[in-house]
Each structure stands twice: as structure tokens, then as C-alpha cells.
Amino acid sequence: MRTSTPGADATPPYLRIAAEIQDRIASGELRTGDRVPSARQITKEWGVAIATATKVLATLRQEGTVRVVPGVGTVVDAPHAAPQREKPPDTELTEQLVVRAGMAIADAEGLAGLSMRRIATDLGVPTMSLYRYVGSKDRLVLLMADEAFGEAEFPDPPPTGWRARLEVLARLQWAMYHRHPWVVTASWVSNPVPTRKLLRHTEWAVRSLDDLGLDPDAVLYAHVSLYSYVRGIAVNLEVESAARREGAPIEPWDAKESELEHLLQSGQFPTLASLNERNDFQFEIDTLFEFGLQRLLDGFAAFVEPYH
Template identity: 45%
Template sequence: MVEAAPPYVRIVDDIKRRIADGELRAGDRVPSTRQLARDWDVALATAAKALARLGQQGVVVAEPRVGTVVAGPPGRSPRHPHGDPDNPSRDASHSAAHGPAHDSVHDPARDPARDAVRESGRDRARDSGRDAARDLTRDRVVRIAVEMADAEGLPALSMRGVAGRLGVATMSLYRHVGSKDDLVELMIEQVFGEFPLPDEPPHGWRARLEVAARVQWAAYRRHPWMAGITSLTRPLPSPSLLRHTEWALAAIDGHGLDPVTMMDVHILLYSHVQGIAANFELEVQARAMTGLTDDEWMRDQDEQLAAIVTSGPYPTFVDVIARMGGDFEFDFDRLFELGLRALLDGLAGIIERQPGRD
């Protein structure tokens, strides 16, 4: 049994077929992300991933203020994909000997007036591209990158994709950011700038740790890709992340904890927030790959899950599900609150223990 291709792959293959069949020609606009999402009944992220893949393969290009269009073959006029630009007399002699081709009479894409309008549009697009490059700033690059990561996930982010959204050449970005890693670090700074820690910390270690956790949770809730940017063993050299570390360590300083325990407390708190929030990004990626929401995916698994449950010794699981009415709805905010409360309650036994007590 052949496994069906992911939705975005099917979209890519369909657009390639339409180009091969002549339905779409060089310079023609391809359907927009929103139109593809409607036509194929998929998420916007899935449609965006299809267009991004076509762009990576050189099948389409983004023209500023025009949209995504079919790319022309190298060295060949985009409006004459079937002609021979190196030997135009060949086409003329063919026409004189055999008369005009049937499709040239009825195909509006070969209308000289329309070609002139499109050439004028491409000239304006090139001028707009030069203007965009002149107006480019680091702040604009970072802002667009954050928007793209929010919509499609961090793995889908590329320097080429950001340049396409900005309507500039990819190399133009490197005048403002050194690499994609540098761009991600700048994105982190921008996001935490939206969710700053208070100027004056509240009283008490517990209140301070709770504030830090809630600020991080709000940032990850708004920007799901943030939870996947760094690991515990390979932390990024980010001033904003270090400010959170400083805040947490200062909150528990002076309670008689050794330095290793202080760092462990900070890491445990950070891991709780990051661990729950990581599921937001995983869901964005899953939707992009499958075109299914989490509810739709779960419905597809109902039959298989029911077969597993009824065939094994899982009485407690079956009983709990039955008492919930057969349905469990994930609420990440509820999980975050429950885990934060339990974690702080547990840390209290460590942080508030009496000196000399084991």
C-alpha cells in the first residue's frame, strides 16, 4: 500500500503539472497562499509551505507588489517560454511557412498589448525591488522574520524566504544580519522586548519566580517557535535569556542554597515552561506537514486507538476516559498552571528549609 503524499507535496506536484501542461506560463501568477488554502481545504501554513518549496526549487519567484509568479527559464524571456530568443527568425520563418499557430490566435497570454502591460509591471517591480533594498533596515528584517516564524514555524524560516517577503535579493539581508543564527538571536531579543520583566521585582522568592515563568509563558504562547530555539546543554548567547537567568538566581539568592542547587532550580523552572510550550511549535509543524488540525488528526486515530485500548490491560485508563465522557481536551494553560503550582510547592521545601536541616 502506497502512503499518500502530504498535502503540501500534492499542491507542489499540481502546480508543476499545470506549468508542464501550459496552463501556467512564465510570468503568470500562481494561486496565492489564501487561494490554495481554500482550493485544497488545507491550513494557510500548508499552502505557504508548498509555495516556499516551489520557490526553493526555482519553479516560482516572488515579485514585489505583483505576487508569486512562474519563473522563466534561464536566458529565455519569461513571456516567450516556447520561442527561441537566440534565433527569432526561426519562429518567423515557421509562421510564414505554416501560418500562425492555432493557440497564438486565441491564447490571450500571447497578446502583444497584454505582454507590454506585463513587461511594464515587471519594470515597476524591479524598480520597487531597488527601492525596497534602499529602505531595508535591520528592524524590518527581524520583524518579517518573526512574522514568518509565527505563521510557519522556525524550521520553515530561511534567509531566502525572508528576502522574498521583503522583495529584495537574498544578499541584501547580509548587510544587516550576518547569518540565520544571528537573525534568530535578534528575533529573540525582539520578542522578549514585547514581554519585559518588571523594573521592580515583587517581594519574595516565590512571587519572583512566578513572574519570570509567566513572562516566558506569555512570550512562548504568542510566538510558539521560541520554545525550540535553544537546548539546556547548548544555550544561546542571548542577553534577554541571561536576564531571565539573573532574575531567577537573584530571587533565590540568600536562602542558603549552594550554587549548583541554585542553577538546578532555575533550570527546572525554565524547563517546565519550555517543555509545555514546545507543543505549540510541534502543532504548527504538524499542521504544515499534514494539513490537519489536532482534532482532525485525533479523529483519524479513533479506530486504531480504540482497538489498542480494548485489546490490552488498561482498566484505569479506560475508566478515566469513561468518567470524562469519552473526551479529553488539551488545555495547555491549565497544564502550565498546575505544573507551576506543583513545582513551586515542591521547591518551597528546598528553599525554605531551616539551616542545618538535612
């Protein structure tokens, strides 16, 4: 733990600590994408209160030095190039081009920013010309979601065993939602619309389970349960993405520790307080995804065991 002589430095502690972290970045000790010390780590290293540590991270975010990455934490920031959405010269308009232009808009601004007029402007074509290729905005969104699912590269040959195959499927979908969080709002299981690329995922799932001797309904419900689990966790990615677009502050769990500590000291939550004292919990959404995935598959394993 670092200490300093009282009165030796009139600079507020949070600004001094923020400057020291910036020095680490300038020296190359912390590089773009590296995690910076969490609020709890700052309290231990510099010997300050959690409220001061929280102000350190807030200051670094306000100055654009760091940013919060969902599932990772607070990392050293770097400028990001804006996606290019202009139609290449002399390129013929196609369904694929319209779909990709729509995906680029949705990736940057969510489905709320998507319109046929906006796509036409980005492609430099008349708005009405788009309808010849995608039919309607609703069909366009469906095609965009199908294209997103189509990015999955399934291993050939597939891994051995139903569990390993379902893990592959779930992780491919999870990676897709990271790239395209808006897909969670494009379709839902109670109103499915079959599309060719999405059905590849269904085929992979049911083929993984079909030789276990299960009832056909059980095979399909298992597939839908896995799909729904991944999509359910991915909803958080879309919520965070939407909040960022609206400029809402998004802080990692450790940035809220001062508020949490105040509640835990009330004595109303003794078990939670005890857990907090015994564990430096760092929430990561990817860890949550993997934890839940393994528990879900454990349940599948118990269900299919009588058939073996």
C-alpha cells in the first residue's frame, strides 16, 4: 500500500492517483485495451477510501483516458474509426449490399437508427430502389439478423459428444451478439421466422441431440432453451449499447462499491456483507455467460442420462 506525508501535496488524492495512472499509460506500462486498477485495487495500492477510488476512475473516464468495456472492465482507451457506410463506386446495388449497410447502421446506432431513407442516403441511391431488393423494413431486419447468424463458422468435423457440440453453438452465438447486440430485438422464440442461415444453428443443435434417444419434443425444447439462454444474457449487451448511444453513464460494479458498502453496513444484508468481505468480486459478463452455460448443460446431462 502506498502512503504519503500529510500536507506534502495539496493536490486532491484522487487527482494525484489519476495522474499516476496516466503516467503508467504514457510510459507504456499500461497499453491500449489493458485493464486499469479497479476501485478496490486502488484502495489497496494507495490506501484511500472507496469513494476516492471511484472518483479516480470517474476522472479518467471524463478525460477520455479510459473507457468501460462490457464484460471486461475499465480499460485504456483508444480512438475508434467510424464504420464506413458508403457505397463503393460503380458497385451494383444488391440485397447483400443493402443488408450489410443496414447492419453497419444498427451496429453503430441500434435498430432505432435504422430506416430505409438512412440506408439509401448512405448508399447514395433513391430510397424506393431499396424495396426491390429487401421488400420492407421488417423483412430487412430479418435478413440482417439472418446474416449475423450466418457469420458463424462451425467446425468441420464437429467435436465429439453432444455437450461439446452445444458449447460450440452457444459460444458462436454469444460472439455474434457481442458483434451485433441489436439482434436480440430482431426476433424472439414465440414468433419465429425460419431463415436459411439461422436454421443452420437449429440443425447443428438438433443433430447434436437427435441420436440420444430423446422424444422429438425434448430435442426441440432443449435447442430452444439453449438459444433462449444465450439470447437472455445477451440482452444486457444491447441494454448497455443503447445506454452508451444515449450518453448515459455506465460504470463497472466496482465503481458502485461506495454505495454498496453503505447499504451493507446497515446490517440488513448480513450474508451478502459477509460474502463481500471474503471476496473481491469482479463481475464480468463473459464469466456469467460461461457459468450459466455450464450449469444449463449440467442439467441437460442429468436429463439425458437415463437414455444411455
